[in-house]
Amino acid sequence: xxxxxxxxxxxxxxxxxxxxxxxxxxxxxxxxxxxxxxxxxxxxxxxxxxxxxxxxxxxxxxxxxxxxxxxxxxxxxxxxxxxxxxxxxxxxxxxxxxxxxxxxxxxxxxxxxxxxxxxxxxxxxxxxxxxxxxxxxxxxxxxxxxxxxxxxxxxxxxxxxxxxxxxxxxxxxxxxxxxxxxxxxxxxxxxxxxxxxxxxxxxxxxxxxxxxxxxxxxxxxxxxxxxxxxxxxxxxxxxxxxxxxxxxxxxxxxxxxxxxxxxxxxxxxxxxxxxxxxxxxxxxxxxxxxxxxxxxxxxxxxxxxxxxxxxxxxxxxxxxxxxxxxxxxxxxxxxxxxxxxxxxxxxxxxxxxxxxxxxxxxxxxxxxxxxxxxxxxxxxxxxxxxxxxxxxxxxxxxxxxxxxxxxxxxxxxxxxxxxxxxxxxxxxxxxxxxxxxxxxxxxxxxxxxxxxxxxxxxxxxxxxxxxxxx
Amino acid sequence: xxxxxxxxxxxxxxxxxxxxxxxxxxxxxxxxxxxxxxxxxxxxxxxxxxxxxxxxxxxxxxxxxxxxxxxxxxxxxxxxxxxxxxxxxxxxxxxxxxxxxxxxxxxxxxxxxxxxxxxxxxxxxxxxxxxxxxxxxxxxxxxxxxxxxxxxxxxxxxxxxxxxxxxxxxxxxxxxxxxxxxxxxxxxxxxxxxxxxxxxxxxxxxxxxxxxxxxxxxxxxxxxxxxxxxxxxxxxxxxxxxxxxxxxxxxxxxxxxxxxxxxxxxxxxxxxxxxxxxxxxxxxxxxxxxxxxxxxxxxxxxxxxxxxxxxxxxxxxxxxxxxxxxxxxxxxxxxxxxxxxxxxxxxxxxxxxxxxxxxxxxxxxxxxxxxxxxxxxxxxxxxxxxxxxxxxxxxxxxxxxxxxxxxxxxxxxxxxxxxxxxxxxxxxxxxxxxxxxxxxxxxxxxxxxxxxxxxxxxxxxxxxxxxxx
Numbered sequence: 001x002x003x004x005x006x007x008x009x010x011x012x013x014x015x016x017x018x019x020x021x022x023x024x025x026x027x028x029x030x031x032x033x034x035x036x037x038x039x040x041x042x043x044x045x046x047x048x049x050x051x052x053x054x055x056x057x058x059x060x061x062x063x064x065x066x067x068x069x070x071x072x073x074x075x076x077x078x079x080x081x082x083x084x085x086x087x088x089x090x091x092x093x094x095x096x097x098x099x100x101x102x103x104x105x106x107x108x109x110x111x112x113x114x115x116x117x118x119x120x121x122x123x124x125x126x127x128x129x130x131x132x133x134x135x136x137x138x139x140x141x142x143x144x145x146x147x148x149x150x151x152x153x154x155x156x157x158x159x160x161x162x163x164x165x166x167x168x169x170x171x172x173x174x175x176x177x178x179x180x181x182x183x184x185x186x187x188x189x190x191x192x193x194x195x196x197x198x199x200x201x202x203x204x205x206x207x208x209x210x211x212x213x214x215x216x217x218x219x220x221x222x223x224x225x226x227x228x229x230x231x232x233x234x235x236x237x238x239x240x241x242x243x244x245x246x247x248x249x250x251x252x253x254x255x256x257x258x259x260x261x262x263x264x265x266x267x268x269x270x271x272x273x274x275x276x277x278x279x280x281x282x283x284x285x286x287x288x289x290x291x292x293x294x295x296x297x298x299x300x301x302x303x304x305x306x307x308x309x310x311x312x313x314x315x316x317x318x319x320x321x322x323x324x325x326x327x328x329x330x331x332x333x334x335x336x337x338x339x340x341x342x343x344x345x346x347x348x349x350x351x352x353x354x355x356x357x358x359x360x361x362x363x364x365x366x367x368x369x370x371x372x373x374x375x376x377x378x379x380x381x382x383x384x385x386x387x388x389x390x391x392x393x394x395x396x397x398x399x400x401x402x403x404x405x406x407x408x409x410x411x412x413x414x415x416x417x418x419x420x421x422x423x424x425x426x427x428x429x430x431x432x433x434x435x436x437x438x439x440x441x442x443x444x445x446x447x448x449x450x451x452x453x454x455x456x457x458x459x460x461x462x463x464x465x466x467x468x469x470x
Numbered sequence: 471x472x473x474x475x476x477x478x479x480x481x482x483x484x485x486x487x488x489x490x491x492x493x494x495x496x497x498x499x500x501x502x503x504x505x506x507x508x509x510x511x512x513x514x515x516x517x518x519x520x521x522x523x524x525x526x527x528x529x530x531x532x533x534x535x536x537x538x539x540x541x542x543x544x545x546x547x548x549x550x551x552x553x554x555x556x557x558x559x560x561x562x563x564x565x566x567x568x569x570x571x572x573x574x575x576x577x578x579x580x581x582x583x584x585x586x587x588x589x590x591x592x593x594x595x596x597x598x599x600x601x602x603x604x605x606x607x608x609x610x611x612x613x614x615x616x617x618x619x620x621x622x623x624x625x626x627x628x629x630x631x632x633x634x635x636x637x638x639x640x641x642x643x644x645x646x647x648x649x650x651x652x653x654x655x656x657x658x659x660x661x662x663x664x665x666x667x668x669x670x671x672x673x674x675x676x677x678x679x680x681x682x683x684x685x686x687x688x689x690x691x692x693x694x695x696x697x698x699x700x701x702x703x704x705x706x707x708x709x710x711x712x713x714x715x716x717x718x719x720x721x722x723x724x725x726x727x728x729x730x731x732x733x734x735x736x737x738x739x740x741x742x743x744x745x746x747x748x749x750x751x752x753x754x755x756x757x758x759x760x761x762x763x764x765x766x767x768x769x770x771x772x773x774x775x776x777x778x779x780x781x782x783x784x785x786x787x788x789x790x791x792x793x794x795x796x797x798x799x800x801x802x803x804x805x806x807x808x809x810x811x812x813x814x815x816x817x818x819x820x821x822x823x824x825x826x827x828x829x830x831x832x833x834x835x836x837x838x839x840x841x842x843x844x845x846x847x848x849x850x851x852x853x854x855x856x857x858x859x860x861x862x863x864x865x866x867x868x869x870x871x872x873x874x875x876x877x878x879x880x881x882x883x884x885x886x887x888x889x890x891x892x893x894x895x896x897x898x899x900x901x902x903x904x905x906x907x908x909x910x911x912x913x914x915x916x917x918x919x920x921x922x923x924x925x926x927x928x929x930x931x932x933x934x935x936x937x938x939x
Contacts, residue, residue: 006525007518010490017484046513108868116862121512190476193483212554224584398582398634405630407548436472443479450486455540459552461526462537 001043002165003251004203004457012040013255016161020259026181030156033259037161041125044165048123051089052159058085059133060154063140067147079141083134090130096120098326125165127323131290133158136172138294145173153179162255166248168266168286175261182260192257194443197450199250204453206419207243208460209412210236213404218376222385226397230389232404234369237376239416242271245284271420274360275349276340276367287323291316310342317341324375329383333374340367493536497528530722538722545721556717562727563626564671564717565619566821573825576627579620581635583824585642588872592827594645595874595939597816599830599838600801601649604814606837607807609771610692613646614817615639616683616777617655619668619675621820638824650692655820657686664702670729672715678707678732680780687781688788695767695813697788700736708733740764741786746794757805758794760786769793771811773801777819799828829893829913832900839911843878846937853933857889860932861922864914873938875914880933882907883924892921913939 001008016036023029042049062082069075091099097120104114136157139145148154156179163170217225217233225233249266256263270282280288299312314335321334344352352360370387377383388394418424431438498504503524507517530537541552551558557565557576568574577583585593597613604611624633643651658667658679667679675683681702688699712731714724721727741762748756760782769791772778775798778785786792793809795802799822806814829835850867854860860879869875881889881902889900889910902908902924912919914936924930 001515001518005518006490006494006522010487010494014484014487014491017487042513043518044513044515048512104866114866116866186473186480187476190480193480197483220583221586224582396635398584400582400632400634402630402632403580403582406550406628408544408550411548436475439472440475443475447479447482447486450483452540454486454490455536458526458529458536459540461523462530462553 001040003248003255004200006454006458009454009457012036012043017258021184026179029182029260030179031152033161034152034156034159037156037159037164040161041159041164045123048121051093051123051126052129053155055086055089055130055133056151056155056158058082059137059158060148060151063137063147063154064149066137066141075141079137082137086130086134086137090126093120093126094122095322095326128167128169129158129164131287131323132169135169135290135294139172145176148172148176160256160261162252162259162261163263166245166252167284168249168252168263169290170263170286174264178261184258184260188257188260192254192259194254194446195257196251196254197446197453199247199252199254201449201453202243202247202250202419204456204460206412206416207240207247209409210416211240211244213409214240214376216404217399218378218386220399222382222389223394224397225386225389225394225399226401227390227392227394228401229397229399229403230386232401234373234376234386234390236413238271238369238372239413239420241372241375242267242420243416269420269422271365271368272361272422273364274357275344275352275364276337277344277349279364279368280337280341287320291320295319306346310346313342313345314338328380329374329377332380332383333371336367336371336374493529494525497525501528533722541722545723551721553720556720557627557631559626559628561626562670562729563623564721564727565627566673566717569821570825573821575618575620575821576631578638578821578824579618579624580627580631580633581637581640583638584635585638585824586872588874589824589827590641590645591872591939592874593642593823596827596830597646597649599834600816602841603803603830603834603837604806607810609806609811610650610695610813612650612652612692612813612815614687614815615643615651615653615655615823616675616775616817616819617653617658618820619673621655622658622662623668639820642823652687652690654683654686658682665732666730669715669731671718671727673717674715674777675780676732677734677780680777681705681734681784683777684781684784687785691813691815695770697767700784700787704737706735706737708735736783736787739783739787741783741789741792743786757796758782760789760792760794762787762790762792765790769809769811770813770815771795771806771809772815772817773797773806774815774817775799775819775822778817798822801828801830801834803831803834829898832898835913836900836911839876839878840909843876843911843935843937846876846939848935848937849875850936851934852936853931855931856929857922857924857932860934861919864934864936865916867936869916869938875916876937876939877912877914878935878937879910879912880907880935881910881924881930883930888925890921890923890925891919893918894920 001012003009016033019032019036020029023032038049038053041052059082062078062085065078066075066082069078097117100115100117107114136145136148136154140147148157157170157172157175158164160170160175214233214237217229218237220229222230246267253263253265264286266284266286268282268285270279273279273282296312296316299315300308301312302309304312315338317334317338318331319334320337321330321332324330324333340348352363355363373386373390374383377386389397428442431442498521501524503521508520526537544550544552545558549558551564554568555566557567559565566575568576574583601611601613620627621637624631639653639655643653658675661667661682664682665678666676667682668675685699685702688697690696709730710733711728714721714727714729718724718727741760744759744761746756746758765788767789770785770789770793772785772792772794774794774796776796778794779796782794791811793805793811795805799818801816830838849869852860852863854863857879864875864877867875879889883902883904886904887902889902889908891898891900891912900908900910902910
């Protein structure tokens with residue numbers, strides 16, 4: 001089930017909010033949330049909810065085992081088994097076909113009979129809940145958190161529906177106390193509703209329409225794209241991925257607040273970054289900090305030789321790329337970012353700092369946009385052709401950007417440009433002390449935005465057959 | 471005061487959720503959707519996803535403000551239609567844009583989206599197979615292309631939509647040498663001075679456009695089916711005000727967007743309809759059978775789409791017997807075989823030549839590959855213990871990009887059976903005779919082929935040859 005669906009908005013959400021509000025104890029609320037979260041997941045994934053339950057069981061009991069272990073050697077061994085099991089599940093469900101496909105290429109060059117593997121279903125959100133459960137075990141191993149002995153709480157931590165399928169990747173330490181005891185205050189609830197509305201609007205009014213343009217242009221034969229059309233496609237995709245992903249985080253954070261949880265921020269206006277390093281401090285913060293804390297720092301962080309640090313950055317970002325999907329495109333995207341992070345660390349950053357601020361932003365956006373081409377393209381050949389189109393190397397292009405410039409798309413592009421900067425929160429802060437009528441107008445605007453988003457959502461499934469007669 | 475405002479905000483938000491919930495369940499109860507519930511996929515979301523589509527369909531049928539409000543807002547404030555299927559043109563003209571994913575009439579007519587080599591090759595193959603099968607039955611085959619409205623009236627498109635290239639037909643038609651093709655585009659473009667040939671807010675030509683198309687068609691048919699068409703003064707031409715057509719209906723504005731439309735009536739019709747004479751139309755219109763004993767020409771079979779609906783009365787005048795079979799992109803070899811006409815007219819509207827391709831029926835496909843398979847470059851030869859093994863082995867064969875694997879399966883069942891091939895979500899059946907070697911040819915378009923089995927799951931060995939087209 002996705003948040004931007006009528007079933008979620010009109011059935012699941014009211015049911016959860018009503019039930020959660022009527023229950024008075026934290027334990028009762030936790031049990032209720034666990035049941036509804038499992039229902040939420042099973043509604044979309046059916047029997048694959050068992051995969052998530054398996055991850056919960058493995059990591060819950062492993063954490064207890066680690067906490068109980070008499071010596072460091074046993075603790076370490078338990079940790080390794082747990083990580084192998086958890087990541088093994090990820091490999092089976094997410095990477096098995098990718099591995100076999102690549103293995104077959106090697107086998108065929110060696111004239112060995114290739115292997116056949118049926119397409120394996122990818123349970124939605126598996127990357128998130130596996131990383132979340134692994135982080136819990138690692139925190140217990142490192143003594144950063146107390147072990148949780150109630151499996152219902154570990155299960156709730158992993159399965160809590162707002163952050164289950166698209167993050168943010170919540171750390172156990174951040175919500176442990178809230179699972180123990182939480183109160184729901186009216187102002188926090190109202191703030192959660194406001195955040196949810198903003199997320200829903202970002203998804204439906206900005207990400208989806210611009211995603212349509214991006215889909216059209218990335219779905220077109222790359223050899224027929226004019227440079228303007230190719231750039232429009234990647235810009236629309238950049239907006240789509242940002243507004244889609246950050247909208248989901250907004251909705252998760254908003255829902256969390258309505259339920260009494262406080263999740264950390266996941267995005268901080270990444271497109272205003274003036275370097276790739278800054279971009280990663282602002283983009284998908286919960287993932288980048290996960291990789292920093294559980295991979296980059298254990299590999300040595302920045303306490304080792306410069307060369308080794310650069311190499312580690314490439315390794316970390318290579319894996320970060322593959323985390324996004326089982327394809328070489330994602331690996332290439334990760335490597336591109338890793339490369340620029342290494343270059344900036346090696347001295348490029350100092351040189352960039354001397355440039356005018358506009359050029360620093362231009363440099364960052366250029367690297368990020370090139371990265372999005374790798375991320376969005378079907379395969380390497382498509383990415384290369386697309387980049388050629390962006391460079392204006394197509395001899396007789398037929399696709400041109402203005403074809404997509406209807407008033408609605410232009411307005412959406414303008415709104416997307418404005419809302420990917422911190423203009424709205426600045427405006428909101430300025431207006432906050434201007435009296436009750438301004439506040440009333442702001443809330444009225446949000447309610448209108450909600451109605452408009454819902455109307456657009458319902459319309460988005462309006463897909464009549466041309467011969468259909470009402 | 472601030473506290474009151476926040477409380478009011480929360481109550482309104484909850485009220486909106488409650489209203490949405492009430493609407494959701496009310497439509498569910500009234501629509502009878504509960505009786506249609508089918509388990510789709512592996513999870514309950516299959517049911518709610520289907521219901522969400524039904525929910526919107528019913529709200530739009532009821533002209534609910536949730537739908538019409540947004541439609542009106544976009545129409546008036548942004549000068550755009552609220553759905554991507556329709557492009558709002560100039561001077562009240564509407565155009566079909568993206569009918570379904572992958573079939574964008576606008577991109578096609580403006581020459582923006584060229585065929586990929588593989589697509590062009592596949593269309594050529596589909597038409598060639600139909601022509602070869604028809605000719606083998608002793609009939610003539612003619613392909614007729616009806617232009618998109620956008621190809622005839624691009625001047626009414628918004629200024630941002632400009633012609634970028636020659637278009638798909640210019641790419642495809644030279645490939646069809648040896649096949650009789652009648653492209654009606656030029657004749658319609660040349661006759662625009664006679665009056666408005668297409669509806670403003672419908673995808674189709676009006677009756678005047680249909681008459682002009684009929685005249686061009688009769689002049690272009692191959693001998694002995696070519697005949698001088700009736701002149702325009704042999705019909706009564708009137709202009710009437712009609713409610714909006716299919717495009718206006720898509721926008722839920724058919725009662726608002728009226729237009730003047732041509733009405734053409736034959737002064738002295740000779741042909742009479744024998745079967746399927748109900749004048750109602752839709753995607754499931756029955757085949758129509760006309761007779762005109764005074765006509766000179768013998769029997770004709772039209773495999774057509776909605777465009778030929780208004781052409782039928784004129785064309786039927788010329789043939790002693792004419793059968794009109796409505797099937798989008800289709801080619802009904804069975805009906806043609808039953809009718810035994812001298813001429814088969816296979817009509818396509820221009821936009822039907824992009825996007826999803828039809829797959830010819832097994833007899834048409836088998837006939838073609840029986841003749842052509844051995845001439846293909848051979849890729850592999852396998853001997854498999856079962857069809858399941860054959861399926862896996864074929865899937866693993868590396869095929870270069872842009873090539874279509876064609877598979878010849880040789881099966882020798884002990885009892886009469888059928889080979890079942892699952893293409894996408896449809897099953898196609900190939901009869902197998904008992905005790906003899908049956909060769910079945912399959913176009914193995916990945917990933918459309920999902921499964922391969924024999925009825926009643928009889929296991930048997932199978933020899934496989936794979937060629938590439």
